[in-house]
Amino acid sequence: MNGPSKRFSKAELDAALDACAREPVHSPGAIQPVGCLISLDAELGRVRQVSANLETYLDVAPEQALTASARRLLGGPLIERLQQALLAPGPQTRELTVNLGVGRWRRRFHVIAYRSGQRVVVELEPLLAQNEHHLLAVLNRWLITAGEASSVEQLHQRLVEEVHRLTGLDRIMLYRFDEYWNGSVVAESRTGTAQSFLGHHFPASDIPAQVRRLYDINRLRSIPDAAAAPVPLIPAADPLDPAPLDLSPGILRAVSPIHQTYLSNMGVATALSVALHDDEERLGGLLTCHGLTPQRLSPGVRDTVRALVQIAVPQLMLLHTKAEARLMGEVKLPHGLQAEPHGQLINPAQLLQQHGETWLSLFGADGIALYHRQRHGRCGSVPEASDIEAVIDWLPQSSPEASLWHSHCLKETPLGPWRGQSCGLLAVPLPLDSQSPSWLLLFRDEQVDTRRWAGEPCDQAEYRNARLVLTPRRSFAEWQEAVHDQSRVWRRITRRAAVELADNLATLIASHEIQLLNARLRQVNDRLAKMATHDNLTGAWNRYGSEEAIDAEIAAAERYHRPCALLLFDVDHFKVVNDRHGHDIGDQVLARLAAVVRDNLRESDHLGRWGGEEFLVLATSTDADGARELAERLRSSIAGTDFGQASPVTISIGIADFRQGDTPKTLVKRADDAMYQAKQAGRNCVRYSD
Numbered sequence: 016m017n018g019p020s021k022r023f024s025k026a027e028l029d030a031a032l033d034a035c036a037r038e039p040v041h042s043p044g045a046i047q048p049v050g051c052l053i054s055l056d057a058e059l060g061r062v063r064q065v066s067a068n069l070e071t072y073l074d075v076a077p078e079q080a081l082t083a084s085a086r087r088l089l090g091g092p093l094i095e096r097l098q099q100a101l102l103a104p105g106p107q108t109r110e111l112t113v114n115l116g117v118g119r120w121r122r123r124f125h126v127i128a129y130r131s132g133q134r135v136v137v138e139l140e141p142l143l144a145q146n147e148h149h150l151l152a153v154l155n156r157w158l159i160t161a162g163e164a165s166s167v168e169q170l171h172q173r174l175v176e177e178v179h180r181l182t183g184l185d186r187i188m189l190y191r192f193d194e195y196w197n198g199s200v201v202a203e204s205r206t207g208t209a210q211s212f213l214g215h216h217f218p219a220s221d222i223p224a225q226v227r228r229l230y231d232i233n234r235l236r237s238i239p240d241a242a243a244a245p246v247p248l249i250p251a252a253d254p255l256d257p258a259p260l261d262l263s264p265g266i267l268r269a270v271s272p273i274h275q276t277y278l279s280n281m282g283v284a285t286a287l288s289v290a291l292h293d294d295e296e297r298l299g300g301l302l303t304c305h306g307l308t309p310q311r312l313s314p315g316v317r318d319t320v321r322a323l324v325q326i327a328v329p330q331l332m333l334l335h336t337k338a339e340a341r342l343m344g345e346v347k348l349p350h351g352l353q354a355e356p357h358g359q360l361i362n363p364a365q366l367l368q369q370h371g372e373t374w375l376s377l378f379g380a381d382g383i384a385l386y387h388r389q390r391h392g393r394c395g396s397v398p399e400a401s402d403i404e405a406v407i408d409w410l411p412q413s414s415p416e417a418s419l420w421h422s423h424c425l426k427e428t429p430l431g432p433w434r435g436q437s438c439g440l441l442a443v444p445l446p447l448d449s450q451s452p453s454w455l456l457l458f459r460d461e462q463v464d465t466r467r468w469a470g471e472p473c474d475q476a477e478y479r480n481a482r483l484v485l486t487p488r489r490s491f492a493e494w495q496e497a498v499h500d501q502s503r504v505w506r507r508i509t510r511r512a513a514v515e516l517a518d519n520l521a522t523l524i525a526s527h528e529i530q531l532l533n534a535r536l537r538q539v540n541d542r543l544a545k546m547a548t549h550d551n552l553t554g555a556w557n558r559y560g561s562e563e564a565i566d567a568e569i570a571a572a573e574r575y576h577r578p579c580a581l582l583l584f585d586v587d588h589f590k591v592v593n594d595r596h597g598h599d600i601g602d603q604v605l606a607r608l609a610a611v612v613r614d615n616l617r618e619s620d621h622l623g624r625w626g627g628e629e630f631l632v633l634a635t636s637t638d639a640d641g642a643r644e645l646a647e648r649l650r651s652s653i654a655g656t657d658f659g660q661a662s663p664v665t666i667s668i669g670i671a672d673f674r675q676g677d678t679p680k681t682l683v684k685r686a687d688d689a690m691y692q693a694k695q696a697g698r699n700c701v702r703y704s705d
């Protein structure tokens with residue numbers, strides 16, 4: 016930015032701005048000449064102040080009015096109506112239509128009455144003979160047109176066009192404030208003679224804070240003739256109440272000289288503005304109508320303009336909410352998102368590889384980084400990895416409890432040194448309950464913004480009586496200013512969507528990590544279960560697992576009357592193997608033997624280690640003959656296997672087939688007896704228990 020002024024220091028300008036901000040615009044002690052004003056005491060008995068032009072409207076000289084009673088000046092019926100109206104609860108201002116005066120002075124007036132401190136102010140504005148029946152039709156039509164607008168921009172445009180048609184003024188503009196109260200014209204409808212201000216920026220000082228506050232009190236400001244000389248109040252100060260009369264709620268309040276000059280420099284003779292407040296009652300913009308020649312709008316037309324705006328505002332909020340909801344919908348993570356290959360922690364880099372580009376375009380960002388568990392993923396224009404670390408270190412100190420941090424001018428923040436080519440950052444912490452915080456970081460590069468100002472904003476002060484005062488710009492010709500080191504601002508809707516995305520990411524990460532934890536728990540449990548039922552050396556069931564399997568198989572055999580057999584076998588002279596070759600070789604023999612046996616079994620048969628060098632095979636759906644065949648196959652396979660230095664290795668097998676009434680104990684006992692017989696018979700053979 017070029018700095019606040021080429022000619023004045025910041026301190027000088029700040030002082031001038033301060034003085035401007037203290038100008039009592041709400042109590043100028045004067046009114047516009049399109050009507051007259053009478054200030055009464057709180058009881059509506061005495062007249063305390065009148066506008067100097069009273070005679071023009073009521074044919075009563077101010078001096079005479081000041082000595083008269085309110086009843087005498089305004090008539091008993093009006094005073095009684097005002098008393099009733101002001102006593103009843105309701106809006107601050109009361110509006111009535113009355114006939115006042117006698118003879119040729121009798122006229123219809125629009126009356127606005129309101130309390131101002133301990134006084135009652137009555138503003139009278141003569142009514143023009145206008146047929147205003149069409150106003151209701153305008154409102155009815157607008158209710159439909161406004162409701163049909165499909166975007167904020169379309170509704171803005173329709174509003175300025177509708178007001179243009181209704182008022183016939185030369186230029187209707189919709190003016191929106193940014194966060195710093197600078198304004199820009201976002202929609203316009205005008206006649207060919209009026210200069211266009213569409214897209215122009217106006218500095219915050221054009222509508223200073225105390226003027227903005229007036230719009231909070233009174234949403235409508237009407238200036239039928241900007242050049243008209245203000246009409247003072249007589250006497251200038253109320254002798255019984257020296258507090259200046261606050262005219263904020265009324266319609267006639269005089270225009271401040273600085274504003275008069277401003278409008279005249281702009282070529283504006285008539286101005287009408289209506290405030291647009293957002294759902295938090297913050298002044299968000301103004302609908303401003305300009306006429307190039309002085310024109311009076313009737314109270315009915317003014318009220319209709321105000322009503323058009325009032326109808327548009329909730330519709331605008333609805334459209335904003337819809338746009339926001341659309342964006343929120345788009346930051347929802349796809350259902351069943353393949354976050355990471357099974358069994359791995361969320362990898363931010365991979366997540367951004369999949370979705371980074373989509374998110375960049377949704378948020379209008381140039382770079383995005385996701386930081387989680389000391390790892391970060393990046394996509395687009397993002398500062399160096401070490402700079403990201405510095406940013407992450409600093410962020411929690413900036414506002415520890417905040418749901419986000421953002422800047423569109425990083426150069427002016429402590430992150431300046433690490434910003435790289437990024438000028439804007441929107442940082443949202445992921446709401447995860449973890450020791451080290453996780454962040455979603457959106458970056459924007461510099462956007463050299465060529466701002467079209469209506470008039471050069473820095474040429475707004477001059478020395479008067481050795482004091483710097485703000486002056487309205489003399490020229491409203493377009494003036495361009497290049498704004499550097501800034502990105503586009505992070506709008507509220509974008510900020511909300513980023514918080515939503517961070518929430519969604521946190522949910523994804525948390526559920527993924529819980530799944531991971533569950534998978535690990537399952538693995539550990541499986542291992543523990545295996546350890547409880549299996550033998551470590553051979554992979555066969557251990558004694559406990561074997562017993563469980565025999566129990567289950569006997570129960571099934573009994574229930575379904577299906578055969579099963581138990582083969583119990585023991586390595587012959589295994590002690591010799593250990594003694595000769597050592598225990599390790601003995602172990603290897605057992606492991607090899609189990610593998611050979613397993614190779615000879617069907618899926619449904621089971622191998623168990625009964626103890627030491629004694630094994631069993633539980634052969635399901637196998638009768639005595641099948642068991643004999645299997646036993647012989649096992650025996651010969653072992654005898655024919657090369658066990659290296661421990662060879663030859665042989666086994667003796669005892670077989671017992673299931674008989675109705677068998678228990679595990681009886682079945683094992685018969686198999687054990689048969690195996691004993693095999694040993695007795697010289698080993699390396701099979702015996703069947705009859």
Ligand SMILES: Nc1nc2c(ncn2[C@@H]2O[C@H](COP(=O)(O)OP(=O)(O)OP(=O)(O)O)[C@@H](O)[C@H]2O)c(=O)[nH]1
Nearest residue numbers: 585586587588589590591593598599601602627628
């Ligand atoms: N290496 C090793 N040896 C084992 C293991 N379990 C039992 N043994 C050994 O196996 C041998 C069994 O010896 P014995 O009961 O006398 O029977 P055997 O020498 O096989 O003789 P028979 O059964 O009568 O043919 C003992 O020396 C045990 O120490 C084991 O897990 N590893």
